[in-house]
Amino acid sequence: MTDTALGTPEQLRDPDYMPPLAKAVPLGIQHVLAMFVSNITPAIIVAGAAGFGFGSNSPDFPEMIYMIQMSMVFAGVATLLQTIGIGPVGARLPIVQGTSFAFLPVMIPIVAGQGVSAMAGLMGGILVGGIFQGFLGTIINKVRFALPPLVTGLIVLMIGLSLVKVGIQYAAGGVPAIGTPEYGSLQNWFVAGVVIVVTLALKFFARGMLSVAAVLIGLIAGYIVAIPFGMVSFGNIGTAAVFALPDPLHFGLEFHAAAIIGMCFMGVVSAIETVGDVSAIAKGGAGREATERELAGATYADGFGSAIAGLFGALPNTSFSQNVGLVAMTGVMSRHVVTIGGLFLIVAGLFPKVGAAIATVPIEVLGGGVIVMFGMVVAAGISILSDVDWNRRNMVIFAIALSLGLGLQLEPGALQHLPGTVKVLMTSGLLPAAVIAIVLNLILPQELAPEATEEVSGGLAGHGRD
Template identity: 40%
Template sequence: MEDKEDAIYQLKGDIPIRKAIPFGLQHVLAMFVANIAPILIVSGVVKMAPEETASLVQSAMIVAGVGSLLQMFPLWRFGSGLPIIMGISFTFVSVSCVIGTKYGYGAVLGAALIGGILEGLLGLGAAWWKKLVPPIVSASVVTAIGFSLLPIGANSFGGGFGAPDFGDAKYLMVGSVTLVSSLMFNIRAHSYYKQLSVLFGLIVGYITAYFYGMVDLTRLSGSDLVSFPTFIPVSLEFHPDAILSVFLIFLVSATETLGDTSALATMGFGRPPTGKEVSGAIAVDGFVSSISSLFGCLPITSFSQNVGLIAMTKVVNRKAVGCGAVIMILAGFFPVLGVILASLPDAVLGGCTLMMFGSIVVSGVRMLGDCGYSQRNMSIAALSLSIGLGFTQTPQIFHIFPDLFRSVFADNCVAVVFIVSMILNLVFPEDKEGPRIVE
């Protein structure tokens, strides 16, 4: 039986560093590959030199760590105070590839600088617009986030996006060993050690993957012992159409951060997020993204993978999760550590993330239940989820729309669910008889 009085389950609980490090490492391993993957994709499209890409990967780890610490330990109105892990956002990959091909990588960074500032200001003004996002909208968005992550976990389980032998028996074996190891550890361990089941599964899966020849450590020999990020590695360019495109994606990123903040507060603390927490989370999302652009990186956002991890473990101690942010910063300054963390195979991640992502879906459904099963709420949730999940599974339906519209909505079910649920919330009349329970 878990002891919920243990400080590890308290936001500001005082725990020794030796107890905090394993939980922090667990959070880093859950998101590390996803943090650097957007950089690798975009740098490949814009034909960036390998040494330049390596420098950006290094900066990405440092920026993600700094952004995460700022979320957990706020400065003034910057930061939510919640154990949110930040990382380079996949949401910006598509639009960055288009802008980078058209104008060059400098235009991507210039647009990110301006867009991040605008999103940060939007976050600081959350007190004025948050009332437009009632619980039913937040619950629908959280549910959509969970469903949007399920294919990512499944693809990782099968070997990762683009794997030439995707679905090969070795990937399925490694993913299964990782998953079973995590479950067995959770069943057999006692006290707070049960919450380290993901870390245990990752270690066992990593060892198994090594014997299958899936662990690549060849980059260790060419890595520097210590390295520092480069400030403005690429000259920034500012193009109005690029700035507009990226700002629209920042609105999507703000939606995801709002959903992650709602999910984390609900699953970790059993309550909705406060206005101050939402405002601080989105402000960091924007302003740190602007800082990220100055070091050559794409914008950052909250990582739903780590929200799922907290949903599983209920470990919300910010000292424990903050250790993960420190590990990311160290990995940026010490490339050898970064290479080791980045060598974690996709199949190992897939084995651990299936349950984590499913936990977000379940939490979203629970949030929907807490809103009440009135006809109005059921209509908003049902229609927004069916349009958001259904249309983005068949993106060809957007082919008559402009490229800018498609780049924002065609592959992002969270954005579509948010927009549709917001519109329906404004259109449908308020219930006058209170929630009606469906038998």
């Protein structure tokens, strides 16, 4: 329900309308709170996968602080590209950009266990992949036919399934703790459980901002519980700099085939996600269809924003769907409100003490939060798949793509004889599943015997659509 003091119904549907500043600033900060945890989590996960960042005694701990800092800065920069725009770049709609979970299944194998030295290759892939995605804006309206709900739903589902293991590992004590007596302790699971319970309670029984920021508040609750257990160390906050600008080529740049191919492919996925978000925000906020210029501009900003991030040691960005829902909830379509949120992100990211404070969050607390978030990714994929006509053809495509993709991810040793680059791409699981689904969807005939649906499913789909 909208506040009449914000403006008339016609004004609230206008992206160019600026509400009174006293109302616009809280609305902008609300957008930041809705995406804040999701935005910084990928940086922590990538740092952990690379093998640096956890524990204040780690010599590479400041690098994780820097990545958290850049996650905020370049989410803000990419958001401004969308809301303000430069030439054809930017949809000029209230679109919030943030660090993308979707790229994690590809980024984790690229950096796994290799430390800070692996980041240069990742950044090279992000740069090239971002540029590639940016140029997809010129053809994005022509390639959407190749990615129906069967394909996009499978991709989103695979992203979530590839990440749920990370959530469990973090809640149990983190990857470095695997095999130790502390791993999976009752204390660890209690702290993670507090996050999950508080998040669910607020999401389902609270209203307004308490519901919107449920994950953030759940993490704060878990953090408070973790303090008396001695799981929180504040030492690095005092030693962190007060103010620091982004450092160009902080990790350097290297160009490796696996990183480039993986990032380019995920750029296609991110572009399609952004097109969906732009369409939803135009329909839900303004009651109209998105224009081709808006769709192309959003894709340009999505890709080029990621490329710029890679130059400064940050991770790729994409549009955040939770903020699309927030626009529909508040009824405020103003892009200037989101611009305020983007500026807030940039300012917060310029103060390393903010990143150092975030880095004190115990991995078990973060685990409770990401169990919820990654589970929601899986649920989002299932929701998309609910629009699929589950005939024999589509069931076979889904079955083969999921079986091979998930199977290779669960048993990477099955590909031990492949060259390094191909092995990294195949064992991500996501890439083979997506490629198989896209190719089969394009080449298999649409008409297949409908009675075979029961034959394949054992009768479970007997009452489904043909």
